[in-house]
Amino acid sequence: MNEVRTIAGKNGRRAPRAREVADSLTRAIHEHRLGPGMKLSEDEVGEIFGVSRTIVRAALQQLSHDQLVMIEPHRGAFVAQPSVREAREVFEARALLEPRTARSAAERATPADIAILRRHIAEEHAALAEGRDGQALRLSGQFHLDIARIADQATIAEFIGQLVSRSSLVIALYWRRRNALCESHAHDALVKALAEGDGPLAEDLMKGHLLDLLSSLDLREAPAQPRSLKEALGGE
Amino acid sequence: MNEVRTIAGKNGRRAPRAREVADSLTRAIHEHRLGPGMKLSEDEVGEIFGVSRTIVRAALQQLSHDQLVMIEPHRGAFVAQPSVREAREVFEARALLEPRTARSAAERATPADIAILRRHIAEEHAALAEGRDGQALRLSGQFHLDIARIADQATIAEFIGQLVSRSSLVIALYWRRRNALCESHAHDALVKALAEGDGPLAEDLMKGHLLDLLSSLDLREAPAQPRSLKEALGGE
DNA sequence: GGCAACAAGATCGTATACAATAGATGATTG
DNA sequence: CAATCATCTATTGTATACGATCTTGTTGCC
Structure with a gap:
């Protein structure tokens, strides 16, 4: 999960950064660098992009609205796993x-x-x-x-x-x-x-x-093994 | 703009309050109690619902995603005025x-x-x-x-x-x-x-x-007079 | 008298601090 | 040894504080 920073490098301008973070994450999901079920911890994401949790929360809420991440109260945000x-x-x-x-x-x-x-x-x-x-x-x-x-x-x-x-x-x-x-x-x-x-x-x-x-999809079976974080690490 | 509180009265439970605020505002817009162009100041809304600006911002961002409000950077949030x-x-x-x-x-x-x-x-x-x-x-x-x-x-x-x-x-x-x-x-x-x-x-x-x-709409002309805040007050 | 530059006020953008909750770890007991 | 419960840690939920930017009212000059 540590190669997500793509755009985050320079934060020269002080434009609405939440959008940038959301876009980066969206892109990462589109490119399958972030897979379904991956946890997006606020602290972790914030540190990666060099922004505060405030920004990260706003970004995650955006993605949540697009149904790209599920936000479970008091649990955190996870990349969505469509049924x-x-x-x-x-x-x-x-x-x-x-x-x-x-x-x-x-x-x-x-x-x-x-x-x-x-x-x-x-x-x-x-x-x-x-x-x-x-x-x-x-x-x-x-x-x-x-x-x-x-x-x-x-x-x-x-x-x-x-x-x-x-x-x-x-x-x-x-x-x-x-x-x-x-x-x-x-x-x-x-x-x-x-x-x-x-x-x-x-x-x-x-x-x-x-x-x-x-x-070309196989929609007859169960979620094709919803990978948890530990599984993602175990495969490495 | 002061009859929006609908649901805000009791805040007995501490559920995700941003959703509540967003729903109340959405409902107010649906019922035309909030008209296009009305300004939704963060402080003002926060005071009405008895929540902090943090919550209000989250709610407004949700509505912004639904295109119900326009957020103009450094200006504020306004009820959308669809062209x-x-x-x-x-x-x-x-x-x-x-x-x-x-x-x-x-x-x-x-x-x-x-x-x-x-x-x-x-x-x-x-x-x-x-x-x-x-x-x-x-x-x-x-x-x-x-x-x-x-x-x-x-x-x-x-x-x-x-x-x-x-x-x-x-x-x-x-x-x-x-x-x-x-x-x-x-x-x-x-x-x-x-x-x-x-x-x-x-x-x-x-x-x-x-x-x-x-x-039944009149879509041939200009925005049917995009009512500014002062007009809204003048009509009262 | 009108226009431009400036200053004061208000509002938003972001960060940080504190409180609350869920999950984990370990101890204790049957 | 297994199950249960208490505590403890990590993470999220919310509020507040500070800095940046825009709006607005005023002043001076043309």
Whole structure:
């Protein structure tokens, strides 16, 4: 848990630091450097980022609102461990939101938007090629968020952002096959549809892509061993 | 602004108080006792509820995440004033989520669920009859949230809860005709469809209901005079 | 008379200190 | 030897204190 500091190095400006801490933690969760069930002690996190517990608490509350961490009263904050049921719900919500949003995005996408998407996909491929699986996963989620933003729907984008985050936890818990490459092509096809302004196709592709993602999970069994802290240390 | 204390009276238990404060404020906003643009000073709110600024800050941050209040750095927290654009986004998101959710609810609703819905509708009518418009509005929103819960979709229910809250602000800003009765019948029809387990009908009714709601707003003009604090006081 | 610079006041941002609770450790007893 | 209970430590919940920043009222100058 000691390689989380990512952004924490310089605290040159005195901007709202809680946001920074929350973002760092969110990123760490997205990249699977923090796994489900890990305890986030206020003192510990505070020391890592060089801030007071006040800031850490604010950050953890934010993450709690995004359902990324569970705060148990008088116990502490833990990275969330979505149940099978929650996992299904997350993907059902995505199925409701994302296809139609992809269609809107296709109707509005500008060449600049397409360029950004292609760049993110390229980064994702590069990360995968270099074995930085965590970053690849995060960028893969970023792609979905980009589409929502292209659709020019800030509210829906916010929801999708939360869902993508939670999906990252779901994947950490229920992922079946480790060769995650399959979905890259789905993203490529989607970008193509967006570039051509083909709304209905984009909607269909997104719907199928989400179904593929869901079917690549193993949601029939128990939480795939909810790792406790000692287990995390024991594996080392 | 001094009739907000609703729940604050007795602080007998020492449960997580930030949640209580947040809930009270949320309720006050739902009932239009706190209007868009009102300033929520930390000291003031803290004094009203008899808690420290620490608690108030946590509560305000929660509301900020729900987009119910805007926190401007070094300025303070204000009840949000959704722009025309945000107002549209809120209803577009609802249009994506609620109809399908209503369909699911129709397929799962138990007699007990229907009873709860009918009870809430009855309360809503009663509140309207007695001129307690604010509570009627809140209960009207509660109805939509109930449906999401009946659909057994906690995640989507959470989103709809946020959207309903924001809708309350939108209504405060852009409501055109004051005779709010029209929608009651829509709710009655919806309950009927749910009771009969008619999913497609429920979906259609919900879609139409949301369109009606949207069309009863005046979203063509500027923020319908974003009431400043002095205006709020001047009207009294 | 209007505008700009300055000072005073208020409010927020953060850190720290204290109180309360949960969990662990060890002793004690059946 | 196992189970239970008391104490003790570690961590969270809350309040308060201090420093930073913005707003506002005033003053002086143009």
